[in-house]
Amino acid sequence: MNALRRRGLGWAAVAAVVALVLAGCGGGGGAGSAGNASGGAALSGNDINPVDPARLRNGGDFLWPIDSLPPQFNFNQVDGTAAGNRAIIGAMLPSIFRGDAKGVLQPDPNYLTSAEVTGTNPQVVTYAINPKAVWSDGRPLDWTDFDAQFTALNGTNPAYQVAGTTGYSDIATVAPGANPQEVVVTFKHNFADWRALFSPLYPKSTNSDPNAFNTGWVGRPQAISAGPFRFDSVDQTAKRLTLVRNDKWWGAPPKLDRIIYVALDPAAQPEAFANGSLSFVDIGPSVSAFQRAQQVPGAVIRTSNGPNYRHITFNGAPGAILSDPALRLAIMRGIDREVITRSQIGPIIPNAEPLGNHIYVQGLEGYQDNSGVVAYDPQKAKSELDALGWRQQGSVRVKDGKPLVIRDVIPSATPVSEAEAKIVQQQLAAIGVQVDIQTVPTDNFFSQYVNVGNFDITHFSWLGTQTPISSSSGIYRTGDGVEQNYGRIGNQKINDLLNQANAELDPAKQRALANELDQEIWNVGHSLLLYQRPDAVAVRNDVANFGAFGFADVDYTKIGFTR
Incomplete structure (x- = not known):
């Protein structure tokens, strides 16, 4: 879905x-x-x-x-x-x-x-x-x-x-x-x-x-x-x-x-x-x-509790309009994640809160909210944009003659992405950032846009794993290959912390390293986490051994229909 x-x-x-x-x-x-x-x-x-x-x-x-x-x-x-x-x-x-x-x-x-x-x-x-x-x-x-x-x-x-x-x-x-x-x-x-x-x-x-x-x-x-x-x-x-x-x-x-x-x-x-x-x-x-x-x-x-989550990936590749981490962080502070969370999943999960950790989801040992660096503060966002040279001219900020217009690429026939994008568009307009929403065919959303960095920001969900540190490595590491770091954002500290956490056999020490890693991911403005995606599945009432698997894997041999 x-x-x-x-x-x-x-x-x-x-x-x-x-x-x-x-x-x-x-x-x-x-x-x-x-x-x-x-x-x-x-x-x-x-x-x-x-x-x-x-x-x-x-x-x-x-x-x-x-x-x-x-x-x-x-x-x-x-x-x-x-x-x-x-x-x-x-x-x-x-x-x-x-x-x-x-x-x-x-x-x-x-x-x-x-x-x-x-x-x-x-x-x-x-x-x-x-x-x-x-x-x-x-x-x-x-x-x-x-x-x-x-x-x-x-x-x-x-x-x-x-x-x-x-x-x-x-x-x-x-x-x-x-x-x-x-x-x-x-x-x-x-x-x-x-x-x-x-x-x-x-x-x-x-x-x-x-x-x-x-x-x-x-x-x-x-x-x-x-x-x-x-x-x-x-x-x-x-x-x-x-x-x-x-x-x-x-x-x-x-x-x-x-x-x-x-x-x-x-x-x-x-x-x-x-x-x-x-x-x-x-x-x-x-x-x-x-x-x-x-x-x-x-x-x-x-x-059930689910491991998957919604987020916004930012494109920080050289030459991209959002290549400056200070600009990315200022823009993130202009997005109210609580509003997005309540509007999107409030009727399903009434007390849902924004996700605050790139490594651990809520409900897992090790989870702590490290998102304070991007806490919603539109006045601070405006001040930071001014300091970066992006001055308000009419409804849109401009720097060196270039307007602050970012392209939000979303897949077609995806109501969740569309709704999120419209909220982001409205909220960022209030701080002088113009968001142009570009809807592209679902079939090539990843291959022609996300995978190749053809976006300024984009929305999708990450599927969680039972091994979140190692499975996160390709998303946050920088080096010779992009792997799944589609926004090309990171630094050597992140690479080093990933190496240390992946090699640490003591669970408590590994969790501490993972949270230090998450804090640095927030600091560089890699991506803006939104909310943990509800694991809610509608099935025929005669279907057995299938539904909301939460943190478990599917056993394909057991799926079937009651007599």
Whole structure:
């Protein structure tokens, strides 16, 4: 329902169309911080109508809405990080660790019989692969799949256009152990969030060649699978992608016959759910979707604490109008985040507050509000703009003959982004900043605008992970590659703190470093956090083991319909 992107490692992610969503490149699972070295446990569980799969009807089609068909189905490639792709690949490929309802990462027994730190100084992790685990072409999963993914994602070969290198760049070697199903990973540097690595795991055929990595999954998934479902077909005209049961799957058989992903503008999804064309709809922060779902006979709304959040990314690249951090901070002080939060999610979460931390979401140990540097103060914002030479001339400030006009790029058919942009436009006009809202097609919002820095400010959601520090690294680090730092904003202090926090194995010390890191992210005016995105999902009342997962990962084998 909104533009979503993943954050960082593995299943890290963004939400934009009721608000687009991205996942950050970093961690395993796909929720909040884990109750391990990565952070604390979530405050609450989830709301998915848990039912023993033996009591469910065998078969059926599950109609899963996504904002658009992904252009790239390699989730580790720079163009593959959309939330819709995560939902598809999660059913097809291994996630060797899975987050539970508290966000704690545990080995998935379908893929691993054990995984543990077997050495320190240097750090060594040994994985024992389930001997039953096979790719759908019949080849067993083995250490070479791990080695190929490390080779592709460690950043040493720029021909691989990767979404992020965090964690993989800390590995020295991947080698076989006592047999091909034992994997020994030796690190160059301590990496606390090692559980986030190798999820999703792609076959070595994808990772052994840059061309296969960059283009082999463009337009459609490959036929190879090692999950409960496999790719069947994609209809670009009807905007549908179908997965069917994987007959080579060795685990508990899935209850569903098919998962059909339906690409539909987020604004149209609530009505499609109401008329029976979808099995669920992600309400997220959309009040109108929430109210519509309440009217649908036979529907229930499931809610829980969620790890995902809305924000505004600023473009600070050299030559951009917002390249000066002092200007970015002054503009941020002219935006009232409380007004945006109350207007957008107040009817769903009456006491919601703006989010104050780029690393930890509310409800996780380690969270503290560090946003005081951008506290709403329009008078201070005006004074700072004056001091920077941006003088009021009529309704707009001007400096050296150039008006202070910023372009806010948002995806089409995204009511949440549109509403946020209009509020920002009105608030900044009061301090002499003109905001021009540019609405672009949802299908290329990321590829042609966000990913390439074609914006001054832009709105979408980040999907949280169980390993928020490592999954944040690609968003806030600066260096040779952009990764997911789309605004090109950062400094060496941020890079150093990321390195220190990712290497710190003591959870309390790691949390302290993470908050020092967050404070510096605020200080440089990287991005303006808005609010934690409600985890609210409307589903048919006969749907089981699905709904508001909160900090947990989806078990695709258990989704089904009651008898």
